[in-house]
Amino acid sequence: MTFxxxxxxxxxxxxxxxxxxxxxxxxxxxxxxxxQSWMSSDIGTAWSLGFRGKGATITVIDDFNxxxxxxxxxxxxxxxxxxxxxxxxQSALVAPDAAFRIRDFRDTRSVALAKxxxxxxxxxxxxxxxxxDVSNIRWGAxxxxxxxxxxxxxxxxxxxxxxxxxxxxxxxxxxxxxYLASALIGTRxxxxxxxxxxxxxxxxxxxxxxxxxxxxxxVRVQNQFLTVGVDSSAMNLAGTSFAAPIISGYGAIxxxxxxxxxxxxxxxxxxxxxxxxxxxxxxxxxxxxxxASLSWSLAPxxxx
Amino acid sequence: xxWTSMTLASACGRRIGAGLLASLILAGPxxxxxxxxxxxxxxxxxxxxxxxxxxxxxxxxxxxxxxxxVSFEDWYRDRIPNLQIDFITELTPDFGILWxxxxxxxxxxxxxxxxxxxGFLYTRTIGDNGVLSMRLTTRIGGxxxxxxxxxxxxxxxxxxxxxxxxxATPLEPSESLNYLWNEKPGDRLAxxxxxxxxx
Numbered sequence: 097m098t099f100x101x102x103x104x105x106x107x108x109x110x111x112x113x114x115x116x117x118x119x120x121x122x123x124x125x126x127x128x129x130x131x132q133s134w135m136s137s138d139i140g141t142a143w144s145l146g147f148r149g150k151g152a153t154i155t156v157i158d159d160f161n162x163x164x165x166x167x168x169x170x171x172x173x174x175x176x177x178x179x180x181x182x183x184x185x186q187s188a189l190v191a192p193d194a195a196f197r198i199r200d201f202r203d204t205r206s207v208a209l210a211k212x213x214x215x216x217x218x219x220x221x222x223x224x225x226x227x228x229d230v231s232n233i234r235w236g237a238x239x240x241x242x243x244x245x246x247x248x249x250x251x252x253x254x255x256x257x258x259x260x261x262x263x264x265x266x267x268x269x270x271x272x273x274x275y276l277a278s279a280l281i282g283t284r285x286x287x288x289x290x291x292x293x294x295x296x297x298x299x300x301x302x303x304x305x306x307x308x309x310x311x312x313x314x315v316r317v318q319n320q321f322l323t324v325g326v327d328s329s330a331m332n333l334a335g336t337s338f339a340a341p342i343i344s345g346y347g348a349i350x351x352x353x354x355x356x357x358x359x360x361x362x363x364x365x366x367x368x369x370x371x372x373x374x375x376x377x378x379x380x381x382x383x384x385x386x387x388a389s390l391s392w393s394l395a396p397x398x399x400x
Numbered sequence: 401x402x403w404t405s406m407t408l409a410s411a412c413g414r415r416i417g418a419g420l421l422a423s424l425i426l427a428g429p430x431x432x433x434x435x436x437x438x439x440x441x442x443x444x445x446x447x448x449x450x451x452x453x454x455x456x457x458x459x460x461x462x463x464x465x466x467x468x469x470v471s472f473e474d475w476y477r478d479r480i481p482n483l484q485i486d487f488i489t490e491l492t493p494d495f496g497i498l499w500x501x502x503x504x505x506x507x508x509x510x511x512x513x514x515x516x517x518x519g520f521l522y523t524r525t526i527g528d529n530g531v532l533s534m535r536l537t538t539r540i541g542g543x544x545x546x547x548x549x550x551x552x553x554x555x556x557x558x559x560x561x562x563x564x565x566x567x568a569t570p571l572e573p574s575e576s577l578n579y580l581w582n583e584k585p586g587d588r589l590a591x592x593x594x595x596x597x598x599x
Contacts (some may be wrong), residue, residue: 111466116429150470217567218504231449259404293497347568350570351570352570353570353571353574354553354556354557354570354572355558357556361555361556362556364555364556365554365555365556368465369465369466371467373467391462391463392463392464392465392466392467394568394569394570395462395463395464395468395555395567396464396465396551396552396554396555396557396562396568397464397465397552397554397566397568398464398551398552399464399470399549399550399552399562399567400549400550400553
């Protein structure tokens, strides 16, 4: 196993650590607008018309302070940074004109929303032994606020599906369970994002990445589950942690067209326009609604 | 009068050309002995300089939200092409009035308005073998106009008027209407001077 793959595996494991210390910073926009090899071709088309997520605020809750560094090729050359640095960078590359807020794990305060359209990117999980009733969990201020935002439809909440090759909300082989995922099931504006092994096309359909969690038998999860390509050979990173930021960026771009749309409408639009023809042997219990399509989500249903 | 080849050049303002044209036509004594002898057909063509704009997008298209394909071919094909007919009417051996009509071009989502072309041609012999010619024309009408589409974006955007070509872009539907074609013909005012020597 190469160093890069080791680093990627460490990234997958540490993505679920949920530890860190608080620091909240606000960033402006990222000026880079070069289509990267791991991106869907839809992204370049959106950019070519000048639409890069302006008007949206994406809050990335992640590790920004630990000493666990990842190494990837998100923007052409090699980039090294914490898990949060990479997920922030990735979503900023998809939606360069969005405003960003980063929230380190150490900061457990409630997540306040910015004025306008908000996206909250969750490339992490909250694990505990399986068997608890999720409705009885007393959440901390941060997760509690995020769950409430998803329930109320105040923000588009994008949750990485997980890397345990199980259904969302199910117990892992370690006997634990991602209760944050469980708490988001059935909420108005939360989307779970699984990872395909690459971007699919109708001519060359993609498959689920071996590690990615699936939608499972719960129809509620299937209805709020999307997939996107996480091309490890292109970005030298792996994990559904790097699927969620793509959808976060899509949400920001979609909002730049439908400025009066609510987060729930944006979520539903992304879900309802997902493609199944770009997936090998599509099954809703695996792929949920299918592969996210930015171009289809921007297009009308009919026109004359 | 000999019809000579010439090269079109850019002209100044439309109003200057129209005024000049009007003054020449209405000038009195110089044309006291007009002889309206013969009108000749000098041009017959299809299309206009603006026809290339809708033609350039015919091969484009996009997919709707369910993947159904939309081709621009039907929308921007010229169902009725513009027919341009030009004449010259000799007033004197050296001077003639140019006039012509364009029938207009019509497609499903655009039209090029009918037009009237007016002008004059003046020639003068230079030496034994040379001819100096001056031509000035103006075109009235002939504007390219694009029609909008009605698109249904469902729950997220409802039914809206939109630029047909830009309906699937990230551009807001209302903003896309600002990009509907509304182009004036390129030959609103055209002037040329030619010098021909035969040897």
